[in-house]
Amino acid sequence: MRFVQAERFDDWRETARELLCAEVPPAEVHWSAESDSLLFADELAPAAPKTIHVPPQFVALAKDVAFHRDSRRWEILYRLLWRLTHGERQLLEISTDDDVHAATQMQKAVKRDEHKMHAFVRFRRVLEGENESYVAWHRPDHLIVRLAAPFFARRFSAMQWSILTPDESVHWDGHELRYSPGVPATMAPQQDALDELWRTYYAHIFNPARVNVAQMKKEMPVRHWATLPEAQLIPELIAQAESRVRTMIDTREGFATSAQQFIPAQYDLSSLAAAAHNCTACDLHCHATQTVFGRGPATARIVLVGEQPGNQEDQQGQPFVGPAGQLLEETLTQAGLQRSELYLTNVVKHFKFILRGKRRLHQKPGSREIAACQPWLAAELKVLQPELLVCLGSTAAQAIFGRGFRLTSDRGKLITTQFAPRTLATWHPAAILRMTNEIRQQEMREQLVRDLTISAAMLA
């Protein structure tokens, strides 16, 4: 029996070549890694050197297997080498052969470990005076530091970095790789300011409706979690997933309806109003007294659209009959318009409110309610074909012009839309009533009258 040792591929190659030249069969060789502290190593009697030819795939395979932690790697490689050079030249093609299988399994483990090291190393920034460097601690399964390091040198070529592992560490200064002994995890920095931001991203890119923990653990083995800043969130994310999905289901957020399905195939204003009475497209109908549909002659040339009915409108079933309605009527008169000639309606046809004691306080409708109710307004406008459409307030304006519309900058401008050749947006009378600054209130009121006057003149 011969006792030999090898730490890295080059050691093994040299020794294996000598053994092969001396025609020492695998069964007579005991291989050990250097760290096994061999008591004595055999000196081989120098044999006549000869050239050894092996398939190039074998060299590639052996180089990878050399990084495996298993101490049997050297003997398996030597056995393969022996068989390749003793009549089994095609051996590597037989992947089901025990030695080939063992070696390729080792190669696979090493390649996978290398890939995981490329993936799971997490650098942390270290500032020493002016000098910035990045340090990571990682625990690979195999002895792959020298295999994996060149990748980091290419990728982070302009950075100074170190990767520390229990077996060996590697350092890059921007020019060359330097290796040093392994260190424990405590030698590495534990924090980076960016970790928190990274965790934010990780938590939000996760879709709780598709939980698959087994798949995650398969690809990201738990033994690596300790060095991954994001992994500390995993238990919490899994624990919350159920309730997050349940909330989504309970509130049935996913499947809202729209008024489209309540609109009759053939319609005029009165049949629309009748149909709207039974609309349940959004939840507002549950609490409101009744649907408040638009009012006015079918021949109206001007249509005014507000936001939604208020408390009094809700009780009386008519639009613009409360305080805002009174103000609107005053301003219409000032502008020289007759309310009876106009068609008045709202974007949302039900009153939305919250209860404060016995008072029902107005609440702005959400875009979901606006979207659900929108088909009613579209149908009304289709029947009426107005020459002028006036949007009162930003909710109405955004429903007609789109979310980007800003009342403060575009109020009073005449614009052509799909609904009417002339469309303009102005203040909602309720907004004027709510304004606490009296000077501003007066100004808004004058603007409303002016906008209505201009529009009235357009039609004259």
Added chain:
Amino acid sequence: MEVRDKLAILADAAKYDASCASSGAKQTRAGSKLGTTEGMGICHSYTPDGRCVSLLKILLTNFCIYDCQYCVNRVSSDTPRARFTVDEVVSLTIEFYKRNYIEGLFLSSGIIQNSDYTMEQLIAVAKTLRTQQAFGGYIHLKTIPNASPLLLTEAGRWADRLSVNIELPTAGDLLQLAPEKKREQITDAMQGIAETITETKSEEQAGLHPPRFAPAGQSTQMIVGATDSPDADILQTATELYDKHQLRRVYYSAYSPIPHADARLPGKSPPLVREHRLYQADWLMRYYGFDTQELIVSPDRNLSLELDPKLAWALANRQQFPIDVNRAPRELLLRVPGFGVRNVEKMLSVRRHHQLRTEDLRKLRVAWNRARAFVITADHNPALADLDKLDLARRTQPRQRQLLLFEAAESARSGEV
């Protein structure tokens, strides 16, 4: 708004994009100081949904003027909104990259102002990363529908991969759910990109040095289950995309319920299994020589949810079996359920030296459960007797339950799918 809050909103908004691949760009850009692309992408992390985190996948903004009914960011949705500045995205990408959290950036956006303006913003991010930061990592830009061809050319110069979303399987579906997007505009944009890629390649082969153009090619995404279109239509569309527009990948994304969806959307989501089956079928078409017509065996023109498409095909075509693993050509071996492309390559190599026996196949780690009833090996294979049995489907597979999205609550608790 703090960057962290924006990141939360804009990552949330991006998570319905299935694509996360960072592969395909063969060479790192010359002159790069930070970052490489060496062909194979790396998954730097995995979330508890089992999906890989490779790129920083975010939207530049989730404000959008469009109203596509299946999309959480459509104009009529109540979702919270945010917008990154170009510099914020650049700095996030660089800082994340330096810590080895990511392979690069996947940037998409809602449409603000108009298509061209939005596309210009996306390009500005990529260009800044390349020119000011000398960033050599992976960049995937989602192109904006209807953006001008000149802008797409500019985008391809800085990005490794471009994608145009086909969105829905048929032109009719698109009309129904995303009226602002037109099938033709989408395919025209793909065609434009495909042509520029081909042009760039032929110039490179001629020894010229054209500016880089999307070296990792283009991909697309299709939402599955938002309309009634059967799998046959979906796979037909995918085939056209692969053949006509030379796409690298078609991603299928099971329609996920979103806040405030429209009434035109279905009342329940498709099983996640359906998405999985489509990917399997896609793979079979690209690497196993199957065509769409063969894979659809059921009268409703959908793939089976219980059986994987290859097994379903084999069960419907039993007259073609058993196949002798020691004699059959490559194309036939690829059709055996449970055999993968690599298994087959190894079998072909091993059988030149000795006859394949059952134990050889097990060592090659084929899915023996599925394969055993369909193959003749050099030794006695008792399972071959099952080939003519009516309940072969049951025998080849453990009972599998379909996972519906709404059952995911249970799955989330147990961690099982």
